Amino acid sequence: MPSLNRSGRSDDIPTMSVRGVRLRVLALCLAVAAVMAGMATSHASTTDRLDQAKARLQALSDDVAAQTAAVHAAQDEAAAA
Secondary structure: OOOOOOOOHHHOOHHHOHHHHHHHHHHHHHHHHHHHHHHHHHHHHHHHHHHHHHHHHHHHHHHHHHHHHHHHHHHHHHHHO
């Protein structure tokens, strides 16, 4: 009959040891930190792209307004002639 008070490394489960748990926690923390850093970077680049798009849209709106004014001025001159 096998003894219940056996000691030895063969009975240890590597993933259940304190060192194994610490390594898993460390790996999890590093993974979370990498994900959070990636999210912060992607958010910043998304915000930058949105700001650039808004500025470009404003410039295009100004161009359209200037062209509309030029068309109306040309129509007024044509009507007066």
